[in-house]
Structures are given as C-alpha cells and as structure tokens.
Amino acid sequence: MLTLYDNNDSGNGYKVRLLLAWLGTDYHYVDLDIFGGASRTPEFLARNPIGRIPTLELDDGTHLAESGAILYYLAEDSPYWPQSRRDRADVLKWMFFEQYSHEPYIAVLRSWSRHGEITQQKRDQWGEREAKGYEALGIMEGRLEGHDFLVGDRPTIADIALFAYTHVADQGGYDLARFPAVQAWIDRIKGLRGHVSIDAVLKG
Numbered sequence: 001m002l003t004l005y006d007n008n009d010s011g012n013g014y015k016v017r018l019l020l021a022w023l024g025t026d027y028h029y030v031d032l033d034i035f036g037g038a039s040r041t042p043e044f045l046a047r048n049p050i051g052r053i054p055t056l057e058l059d060d061g062t063h064l065a066e067s068g069a070i071l072y073y074l075a076e077d078s079p080y081w082p083q084s085r086r087d088r089a090d091v092l093k094w095m096f097f098e099q100y101s102h103e104p105y106i107a108v109l110r111s112w113s114r115h116g117e118i119t120q121q122k123r124d125q126w127g128e129r130e131a132k133g134y135e136a137l138g139i140m141e142g143r144l145e146g147h148d149f150l151v152g153d154r155p156t157i158a159d160i161a162l163f164a165y166t167h168v169a170d171q172g173g174y175d176l177a178r179f180p181a182v183q184a185w186i187d188r189i190k191g192l193r194g195h196v197s198i199d200a201v202l203k204g
C-alpha cells in the first residue's frame with residue numbers, strides 16, 4: 001500500500017490527499033512534525049534528500065517527492081490527466097504557474113500567518129508577496145470567468161494543484177471576494193465526488 005509522508009496543515013500535502021480521495025485509493029498516512037525538524041532527520045532525508053513533504057512511498061519501496069510529480073504519477077491513467085496532448089501541456093502550464101507564480105506568495109503568507117514569529121524580514125517582504133499573490137489570483141480569475149475548470153471542461157490535477165492553497169488564501173490575509181469566478185470554482189471543486197477538506201484528520 002502507498003504511504004504518504006505529510007503534514008496535516010500543508011497545502012502541498014493536501015494536493016496529494018485530495019487526489020487520493022478523488023481516486024478512492026487507500027494509503028497509510030504519516031503526519032510529520034515538520035516545524036519540529038521531522039523532515040530533516042537522517043531517516044527522512046534517506047527517503048527524500050530534498051527534506052520536504054509531501055513524499056510518497058510506492059509499493060516497490062521507492063520514494064517520490066514534489067507534489068506536482070506525485071499528482072502526475074497518481075493521475076496518469078485516470079480522468080484527471082487529459083487525453084489530448086494540448087490539454088496535458090496546459091495542465092503542466094498551470095502546475096508550473098502554481099509553483100513559480102502562486103505558491104511562493106499565497107502559500108508562504110498563509111504559512112507565515114499560522115506558524116512562527118512575524119519577523120521584521122517577513123514584514124518587509126509582505127507587501128510585495130501579497131501583490132504578486134493578487135496578480136496570480138487575477139490570472140486565475142481571467143481563465144475561470146468563462147470556464148468551469150482550468151483546463152478543458154473537466155477537473156484535472158491542475159485544479160487540484162491550484163485549489164490547495166487558493167481556497168485557504170484568506171488564512172494569509174487575501175480577500176477572495178474580489179475574485180467571484182475563483183470563488184465559484186472553489187465551490188465547484190468542493191462539490192466534486194470524493195472531496196475531503198484540508199483539515200480532515202487522517203489516521204495511520
């Protein structure tokens with residue numbers, strides 16, 4: 001059985017939890033205290049030298065890191081990875097966009113708001129990160145104004161990749177009311193079969 005090394009508060013980990021729920025796949029769950037250093041122990045670094053969760057242990061005992069790579073691995077033979085080459089490229093486009101233009105701003109401000117001290121260095125960076133996060137939300141709004149999902153007309157792993165931190169952006173101070181199409185899409189994703197919330201408590 002698959003084993004997911006994760007932290008229950010992580011949106012990156014939630015991407016994998018959500019896809020596994022959509023797929024109806026059972027797995028073992030290991031909730032690591034990443035704020036207490038559990039992702040940097042020699043034991044964990046042997047599983048993933050990057051030292052980050054999510055990390056998925058596969059049936060053959062190997063480990064796969066990076067939320068986007070894990071989503072792709074799990075989705076490849078499912079409806080959440082499109083058939084058309086052009087749509088597949090668009091899924092990757094949104095997933096790269098999430099990692100470079102969305103997560104560093106929206107996820108980071110959420111994390112700073114919820115964990116640790118707000119240092120002067122964080123305060124100095126706050127405004128610029130917030131502006132770039134709003135820019136990313138505006139780009140999503142542009143796509144979602146005329147479409148139900150980010151790619152094609154069905155949910156894909158691009159929606160999962162961006163839903164994870166967008167739907168909790170308010171926890172980092174973002175005002176989602178400015179983005180009605182994004183809000184409607186959030187409700188649409190929440191209504192899909194198999195949905196689980198980011199804070200659902202998982203056991204072993």
Ligand SMILES: N[C@@H](CCC(=O)N[C@@H](CS)C(=O)NCC(=O)O)C(=O)O
Pocket residue numbers: 007010011012013034039040051052053054065066067068099
């Ligand atoms: N690009 C990675 C980012 C993973 C990441 O930043 N994980 C954080 C939690 S959200 C982590 O493991 N932090 C603990 C650490 O860096 O030791 C992904 O998408 O999986």
